[in-house]
Amino acid sequence: MATSANPTRDDFAKMLDEQLGGAADEGFEGRVVKGTITAIENDKAVIDVGLKSEGRVALREFARGEDEHGLKVGDEVEVYVDRVENADGEAMLSRDRARREAAWDKLENEFGEGKRVEGVIFGRVKGGFTVDLDGAVAFLPGSQVDIRPVRDVAPLMDVPQPFQILKMDRRRGNIVVSRRAVLEETRAEQRSELIEKLSEGQVIDGVVKNITDYGAFVDLGGIDGLLHVTDMSYKRVNHPSEVINIGDTVTVQIIRINQETQRISLGMKQLESDPWEGAAVKYPVGAKLNGTVTNITEYGAFVELEPGIEGLVHVSEMSWTKKNVHPGKIVSTSQEVEVMVLEVDSDKRRISLGLKQAQQNPWEAFAEKHPVGTQVEGEVKNATEFGLFIGLDGDVDGMVHMSDIAWGISGEDALALHRKGEEVSAVVLDVDVEKERISLGMKQLERGAPAAGVAASGDSLRRGQVVTVSVLEVRDGGLEVQAGEDGATGFIKRSDLGRDRDEQRPDRFQVGQKVDAMVTGFDRSKKPNFSIKARQLAEEKEAVEQYGSSDSGASLGDILGEALKNR
Numbered sequence: 001m002a003t004s005a006n007p008t009r010d011d012f013a014k015m016l017d018e019q020l021g022g023a024a025d026e027g028f029e030g031r032v033v034k035g036t037i038t039a040i041e042n043d044k045a046v047i048d049v050g051l052k053s054e055g056r057v058a059l060r061e062f063a064r065g066e067d068e069h070g071l072k073v074g075d076e077v078e079v080y081v082d083r084v085e086n087a088d089g090e091a092m093l094s095r096d097r098a099r100r101e102a103a104w105d106k107l108e109n110e111f112g113e114g115k116r117v118e119g120v121i122f123g124r125v126k127g128g129f130t131v132d133l134d135g136a137v138a139f140l141p142g143s144q145v146d147i148r149p150v151r152d153v154a155p156l157m158d159v160p161q162p163f164q165i166l167k168m169d170r171r172r173g174n175i176v177v178s179r180r181a182v183l184e185e186t187r188a189e190q191r192s193e194l195i196e197k198l199s200e201g202q203v204i205d206g207v208v209k210n211i212t213d214y215g216a217f218v219d220l221g222g223i224d225g226l227l228h229v230t231d232m233s234y235k236r237v238n239h240p241s242e243v244i245n246i247g248d249t250v251t252v253q254i255i256r257i258n259q260e261t262q263r264i265s266l267g268m269k270q271l272e273s274d275p276w277e278g279a280a281v282k283y284p285v286g287a288k289l290n291g292t293v294t295n296i297t298e299y300g301a302f303v304e305l306e307p308g309i310e311g312l313v314h315v316s317e318m319s320w321t322k323k324n325v326h327p328g329k330i331v332s333t334s335q336e337v338e339v340m341v342l343e344v345d346s347d348k349r350r351i352s353l354g355l356k357q358a359q360q361n362p363w364e365a366f367a368e369k370h371p372v373g374t375q376v377e378g379e380v381k382n383a384t385e386f387g388l389f390i391g392l393d394g395d396v397d398g399m400v401h402m403s404d405i406a407w408g409i410s411g412e413d414a415l416a417l418h419r420k421g422e423e424v425s426a427v428v429l430d431v432d433v434e435k436e437r438i439s440l441g442m443k444q445l446e447r448g449a450p451a452a453g454v455a456a457s458g459d460s461l462r463r464g465q466v467v468t469v470s471v472l473e474v475r476d477g478g479l480e481v482q483a484g485e486d487g488a489t490g491f492i493k494r495s496d497l498g499r500d501r502d503e504q505r506p507d508r509f510q511v512g513q514k515v516d517a518m519v520t521g522f523d524r525s526k527k528p529n530f531s532i533k534a535r536q537l538a539e540e541k542e543a544v545e546q547y548g549s550s551d552s553g554a555s556l557g558d559i560l561g562e563a564l565k566n567r
Contacts, residue, residue, distance in 0.1 A: 032098045037075045045071055047079060047093055055079070055091035062095055078102070099135035104170055107136055116162040116182055121153070129153065131163060131177055138163070138175035147183050191262050194223040198264070200254050203271065208248045216240045218252060218266055225264035227252060234269050234276075234308025236294050243268075275308035280344045283309075283351060288358050293335045301327045303339055303353055311351035313339060318355045320362050320436075321395045331355070362394040366438065367431040369393070372526070375445065380422045386411075388418055390426060390440060398438035400426055403472065403480050403489055407443045410511070411473055411480070414443075429526065461488060461528050465519045466535055474506050481517070481530060488528055492517060496531035503532075 035049035044056045057079060062071055071077075080097035110117050121140060123130040128141040140163070145153060156179075163177040164185075198204070198220070206218035206225065215228040227250075232243045244250060252266040283289065283305065291303035291311070300314040318330050331337060340357035344350075370376055370393075378390040378398070387401045402411030405418070418424065426440035461467065461483065469481035469490070478493040497504045509515070517530035518538060 032078055032080050032101050034076055035079055035093070037071055037073055037077065039073060040071065045077075047077065049079065049081065049091060049093065051081075051091045053090050055081075055093035057093050057095050103133055103135035107133060107165065107168065107175065108170065111165045111168055116164055117177070118160055119163050119177065120160055121157050124153075133163070133175065133177070136175060138165075138168075138177045140177050140179065144178035144180045147180055147187070188262070191223050194221065195257060195259070195262055195264070198223075198254055198257060200257055202254045203251060204254065205249055205251050206266075208244050208246050208250060211240050211244070211246055213239065216244055218250060220264070223262075223264065225252070225254070225266040227266040227268065231255065231265075231267035231269055234272065234274065236302070236304065236310060269308075275306060276346055276349050279309060279351070280346050283341050283344055285341050285343060287341045288338060289341065290336060290338055291353075293331050293333055293337060296328050296331065296333060298326065301331050301355075303337060305351070309351070311339070311341070311353040313353045313355045317342065317353070317357065320356045320359070361433065362396045363431060363433045363436050363438070366392065366394050366396055367433060370428050370431075372428050372430060374428045375425060376428060376440070377423065377425050380418055380420050380424060383415060383418065383420060385415075388415070388424075390424060392438065396436075396438065398426070398428070398440040400440045400442050404429070404441035404443055407446060461519050463519055463521055464538075466516055466538075467519065467530075468514055469517050469530055471509050471511050471513045471515070474509055474511060476506065478506060479509055481515075483528070490519075490528035490530050492530045492532060496520070496533045499533050499536050 033049050035047040035055075037045050038048050038054060039046040040059070041056075043059050045059055045062070046054050046056055048054045059071065062077070077095065078098045079093040079095055080101055081091065081093060083092040107117060117133055119131040119133040119138065121129050122132050125139070128139055129145070131138045131140050144166075145156070150156075161179065162182045163179055164181040166176045166178050166181070168175040204220055206220045208216050209219045209224060210217045213229075215226055215232075217224045218227050227240075227244075229237050229240050232240060237243055250268065251271065252268055253270045254264060255267045255270065256265040258264075289305055291305045293301050294304045294310060295302040298315075300312050300318070302310045302312055304310050313327075313331075315325075315327050318327055319325070322330060337355060338358040339353040339355055341351065342354045342357070343352040376390075376392055376398070378392045380388050381391045381397055382389040387399050388405065389397045389399055392398050402415050405411070405414035424442060425445055426442045427444045428438065429441045429444075430439040431437075432439075467483045467487075469483050469492075470485075471479050472482050472489065473480035476494075478491055478497065480489065480491055482489045494504055494506060497506065497509075515532060516535055517532050518535040519528050520531045520534050521529045
């Protein structure tokens with residue numbers, strides 16, 4: 001009898017098992033599937049996931065923390081199929097792995113949407129900490145724990161809290177999270193809310209949180225503001241710690257709010273009365289005041305006239321006699337000084353002061369005490385090519401021109417007779433207070449020497465007088481001459497050496513040569529000024545008046561010739 005062509009039920013089951021069974025079972029591996037608890041034996045749950053054989057999962061994998069697993073037969077659970085069949089013929093299942101896979105799916109979605117995730121810090125590793133993100137383990141770098149360095153992380157351990165995923169790689173199983181990013185975002189939100197409640201000009205109390213060299217940070221109740229050192233007080237503040245301390249409660253005014261950077265500038269001095277109001281009236285120009293030196297710089301010294309009001313004494317206004325000296329060598333910090341107000345600019349909050357103006361001008365004092373003709377003594381401070389500088393009373397110097405050192409010798413030879421540090425005597429010839437110059441003479445003290453302005457005959461020289469002078473020195477600018485043998489010395493300027501340009505050459509004269517010149521005046525030291533040109537013009541005028549007339553027909557040459565012949 002022939003066999004039927006239709007397969008039996010057993011044949012169909014066998015064929016299905018051969019064609020699909022093994023492949024279907026293998027398709028379960030590496031997947032999260034749902035299964036049913038068929039039994040609970042000791043510390044394991046027996047789970048049927050639809051494979052040939054059931055699998056066993058430790059009950060502890062279903063527990064969360066100290067909570068009981070709470071499972072019973074018939075409950076449906078999700079597990080991860082690691083292998084379809086092990087050596088014992090059972091399916092290898094994992095609840096922990098299923099939870100991790102589910103967690104990764106969820107985290108990838110939240111990471112893509114930029115959402116925060118919740119986790120628990122549960123361990124320490126090199127460079128940071130481990131965080132449980134509902135089954136997935138992430139790394140929390142130490143720098144991402146908080147906004148500021150945290151010394152003790154224990155209070156943050158095992159506490160559910162939000163994190164921000166910075167990066168994740170499922171293939172490598174890496175997740176990096178940040179707690180700091182969440183805090184900064186939360187802080188920014190809080191700052192925005194607080195800033196909306198604040199306004200410029202508002203007066204508010206705060207607590208000093210931190211102090212730096214340039215100011216202090218004040219906590220205004222969740223948001224910090226900067227109190228700059230220049231806004232702490234109208235008076236000079238060298239360091240903020242001079243005014244406030246950390247922990248102090250201070251009343252401040254909001255000066256400025258930058259909405260873009262969310263920075264707040266604070267001030268304390270704005271709550272005080274401004275000492276500069278009415279400063280121009282209170283400190284008029286020319287007033288002498290007492291103050292305290294608060295700061296010294298290379299260009300001057302600052303003097304406090306009252307708290308909040310400081311003036312600058314420029315280095316040029318510090319001393320009458322000490323030039324190009326550092327201010328620190330004239331005054332010292334905290335020194336009480338008397339100053340004079342030179343200028344006030346209330347708009348720029350500047351007052352210019354003078355230290356030397358509060359003292360008597362030493363040249364005025366010298367002139368009062370030592371009038372012209374007074375004999376003085378002093379030390380030769382310096383010798384130059386044109387004279388000697390002598391140190392005098394009042395810390396001033398006087399100069400002896402080389403022509404006033406000695407009689408009968410040249411200026412160069414006279415200079416060679418003296419050296420630096422030598423004590424000498426001299427007579428005051430002139431004091432120019434405005435130019436701060438004192439002219440002295442040494443030869444005028446020699447026995448038998450004539451006084452300045454006296455001729456050899458003993459008669460006083462007068463303007464317009466013609467005298468015979470001897471050339472003492474030939475210079476580019478003219479001649480140094482002496483009236484008579486031992487008379488007064490004076491000077492003939494280059495332009496006074498003759499009427500014609502050819503005659504106005506000093507090199508046509510020699511030392512010792514005698515010439516006639518007219519006295520044209522006297523300088524401040526009573527030294528006469530001579531002019532050959534003036535003598536020539538006077539002689540021409542005299543000759544014309546004496547010998548010339550409108551109808552004589554005589555020429556100017558004839559007149560001068562006749563005048564010279566009759567001299």
